[in-house]
Amino acid sequence: MxxxxxxxxxxxxxxxxxxxxxxxxxxxxxxxxxxxxxxxxxxxxxxxxxxxxxxxxxxxxxxxxxxxxxxxxxxxxxxxxxxxxxxxxxxxxxxxxxxxxxxxxWIEGQRLEQDEVTINNSSLMGTILADIHKTDFTQLELDRSQETNSKKIDWMFYLNKGKNENSEWIEILDSNMDKLYEWSTKAKSSSSMLASDKVISHRDLEPKNVMWRQGKPIVIDWESAGYINPMHDLVETAVYWSVDSSENINKEKFLAFIGGYKKRVGSLTANWEVVLDHGFAGKLDWLEYSLKRSLWIECTDIEEQLVGTTQVIWTLEALEQYENMISDMKNWLNS
The missing domain is CATH 3.30.200.20 (Phosphorylase Kinase; domain 1)
Structure with missing residues (x-):
């Protein structure tokens, strides 16, 4: 500890x-x-x-x-x-x-739960993401030397340590071991291919990070802000604003978000397969961090350790659900 x-x-x-x-x-x-x-x-x-x-x-x-x-x-x-x-x-x-x-x-407002998000909400947030991407941040002279591509993660290390400590997630981690290395390979390859095109963005523009006051959104919690590939940020954020509480994706909300973005920037050109493969990267990083918390490798107290354990299970399920979404999203983006 x-x-x-x-x-x-x-x-x-x-x-x-x-x-x-x-x-x-x-x-x-x-x-x-x-x-x-x-x-x-x-x-x-x-x-x-x-x-x-x-x-x-x-x-x-x-x-x-x-x-x-x-x-x-x-x-x-x-x-x-x-x-x-x-x-x-x-x-x-x-x-x-x-x-x-x-x-x-203090902001007097409310966050939208995933099931409360409307098509209009999704479209509006698409335009807001575009406005962030179009903002000139050069005056800040931010250091880009700390940017890193997806790193190699030794998943077997965490599995073995989890077995030694009888962690409650060992079965689901073990059953996904081959997939984890497959997803990691896709994340690393796509990260390298997208590395040259970056903008500064919020990087965590989920519904939980937007307060609504009198129908107008206020973007909060900028702690993750930094450089990111714009098309990866677009697709990842579109997913945030188009999945329900069961993580099922809604085509109309997804396309509304993309459409709102395009209103500001025009037509989009991207290798969507590469962009979608890169969607594994952040989830895998979060999984590793959650494993470290659950195993007391990076953890402050028992409350945080329990969050880590819960998030290991949730993230593994989210990775599987994301993989199942990719085919549909690729078709929607290419249509």
Whole structure:
């Protein structure tokens, strides 16, 4: 078990950043699977506070990556409705006793569940993704040297370690072992083929990362923002906005998203087979990270370990479902 733990001190956070005095205990809220989010009410205002995962923040490039993600959000907010972190005391990210935080103004709005997404929602989000891709971020002078292609993953290492610890996912991981290496080969090959064409984007524009207020979307949670192949980002995001809660894809919503994107950029030219193969990459990376959490290789506490275990099973199922979608999506994109 790693000694890196969350070290939350909201009173000191509010005091040092002059946010006002807390009126009640911070309330945990849904905020993704990597970090922890809290709603706080002070004498000045209501805020959403993101406490960044300490295990992630010890990575050599993590601090700069998160600073850059908020710089991207700030520029994007000049072109779309987006919510960057608040700049306080001259900074967007704050370190209080080795615990990093982002502070956001509280948004009165709602997220759409997957089954609530309409064709119009999908089309609108397609245009918003295009607007992000068309945004000029050159002023930020972001470092591209940290970009990496899909790496080789030793899945047998995790299977054997899981067997030693009697992990609950060993059967489903074992049964997918051949597929994992097949998907990894496709991800690595497609990553190399798409590497030369990159834009800066949100990179995680799922329904959970969009707040709707009076029918208008506000894009939140920019922590994953960075360079990405635009057609891969397009297809992956179109899937986010066209699958239901059972991960079944809806053709009309998928094509509505693509159509919304094309309204801004015109016709599309791509090798869709390569683009679709690259869709395995992010899921495989997430699977490996979930395995590390489940096995206490990169994990802060039991709560995170349980999330890792759940996500291993969910991601393996998602990979199978994605493979089953590819044929239909390829036909839709080529038609």
């Amino acid at each position: 790693n000694d890196t733990q969350y070290n939350l001190n909201f009173e000191k956070l509010c005091s040092e950043l002059k946010l006002g005095e807390l009126l009640s205990s911070p309330k945990p809220i849904s905020g993704g699977l990597l970090h922890r989010m809290y709603a706080i009410e002070t004498t000045q205002a209501n805020y959403a506070v993101k406490a960044l995962n300490p295990q992630i923040m010890i990575r050599p490039t993590a601090v700069q990556n998160y600073i850059d993600s908020e710089r991207i959000a700030t520029v994007a907010a000049e072109h779309i409705h987006a919510q960057p972190a608040k700049r306080l005391m001259g900074a967007s990210m704050h370190n209080i006793d080795n615990q990093f935080y982002f502070i956001f103004d």
